[in-house]
Amino acid sequence: MEREKITLTGAPETMLATLYGRALDSRRPNSVLNDVEAARAVSRIDYDFRKTRMKGTSAVGVAIRAKVLDDWTREFIAAYPSATVLHLACGLDTRAQRIAPPGTVRWVDLDLPDVVALRSRLIIPPGGDYRLVGASVTSGSWLDEVPADRPTVAVFEGLSMYLHKEDGKRLIERITGRFPTGQLLFDCYGSTGIKLQKLVPAVRNAGATLHWGLDDPREVEGWHPGLKCLDALRSVDMPGLEKLPLGGRLGLKVISKIPGLRDAGRILRYRF
Template identity: 65%
Template sequence: MDREKVDLTGAPETMLATLYGRALDSRAAKSILHDSAAADAVARIEYDFRKTGVNAATAAGIAMRAKHLDNWTSGFLQENPTATVLHLACGLDTRAHRLAPGDGVRWIDVDYPDVVALRQRLLPTPSGDYRVVASSVTDAAWLEEVPADRPTVVVFEGLTMYLTGQEVQSLVERVVGRFARGELLFDVYGTTGIRLQKLVPAVRNAGATLRWGLDDPHAIERWGVRLVEDLRSLDLPEIADLPAASRIPLRVMAKLPGFRDVGRILRYRFPALSQPEQN
């Protein structure tokens, strides 16, 4: 089999770490995500995946995060079977393949042009109303091409930390301003995670820089969204079912000062019609 030589750096290179995490999880005795397409893609890439530093525990963390975002996305599609899905910073994630949305769904994957080109070489095109857009998500033009005729769920995993706060705010405000209603589903680092970024091998070895962190998920409701779910990455219920070798490091991290809030998975709705929920 001819393998693809991958020569990316910075944030695009980090998609190999999340891909590898899903691949490792798919081979675990009790896989969380069952993403065998990730393992197939890893086998076709010529890259030293040890650079990612991903191990069984971090792979489980990656798979749990993806699973929650999958569940929220499919929940939205059950309620809105003719929705638009914008899957931003898709990397080599097979979310559209995993969820196999119905024919009524318009699905758009977005990432940088070199990532999209690799994606098209490595992954089968999902069936249905699917397309991929090669653009930075911070560029306003691509969004103006997306028809604003349907409820829209915007899902982005492993993206916000690579953007500035201003870029995240502009993105959220552009989405909220364009579509009548929908949801935004994404993960964030806390500011402690941003400060300790050099401890994350995938980020350090790719030469990527983490920028934006969020400690209070209610703080961004002023951008026109309403928080409806807030999960701490280190408190996810699935952690209890992991083998000890993965569970214990995650439990230890959760006890270290400042680490409990190192990452979150967030679900917001717009328009933010009702009063923001109080903590």
Template identity: 55%
Template structure:
């Protein structure tokens, strides 16, 4: 099997930590997500994944986040088998393969050109699936997306790398682009979580910088009148939390007793 060099830096390099987290989880005795394709990719990529500094507990948390976003996406596609899916900041996520959407779904994976170049070397083409090499903050890519179907917008580990200005442009423009409505699901850090970024090992080691913090789901409702928050979960609230390693669960519960820490990272679901 030929290897592929990953020449990524900064925010783009952190996607390798996310990939590695899912790979480590897939090797666990009781995996949270069980993403064996992530493990296959890790074997093919020429990169020292020890650099990410991920622990077993970190890997399980990464898998738990992906599992919840998968569930929200799958629920939407079950109700809308001919929807459009925008997977923003897709990195090397295998969400399309994990969910295996109905044949009528149009699925777009969007990320920076260097990430998509790497992705094309690792992911085979599939019918109904397209990769777009662009910053999600560039208006050009969105203008090229058909707006004739309900849309599921999903993003994992993206919002905190956007500037506040980029985020405040992106959210209402996504909503306005799809008159037929849809859902939007993603994770956020609070402003306090952004201030704690030096404690985030993968971010620190990649030399990346976090920018945009969201303290409450209602903040984004004010950006777009059609946008309504229908779920806001901390990691203690996510289904499957009990599958995390016992030591990591105790650690999370202890840390989350500190005021402000419980809501540093959350998963949000909106309808529009």
């Protein structure tokens, strides 16, 4: 089978690093995610994945972060079985396949048009009420196409830091302003993480730039009446970190003692 050549650069290229992380995790005996679809997609891509520098600790770390967001999405769907799920900046992430929601759920995967074109050639879409949208989250028009009739969870992993704060704020205002009720699930960098971005191989190698650092999760609460932060998990406190290789566990122990560094990344859950 002809493998897909990659011509993406910048932020879109970074999705190959997270994909590869999930693929590597799936090959481990105590895999966090068992994302065999990620491994299948990697085998169909003509790209030097060594460039991503993903290995042991970083790969399992990506899988653990994804699992937290999967579990929060599952909890939302359990509470609202006919929810709408907006999976923004989906890249090549097969979150819908991992979660396998009931047919009553409306699921939207969205990323930039070039990424979506590649995705549609590589990933078999899940069944049910599913659509794949090629658009930027910074434009509002894609949102007008999503009916505003249901509780809605927006999950966006590895996106906020690539946005300028103003664009992130506008995205959150648009989502919270459109749907009757719902949740926002996303990860963020703190300002120290933004300052240290050149140390993140996936970002550096893709020539991407990170912009938005969020130090106080409560700041976002002011962007819509009734928006409330339910969880702000530091990356160093995520459940499942015991699955990291020993070196990674020791490294985290050190980082978790250093103010600034321990706040370099968080996973956030808000309700509105």
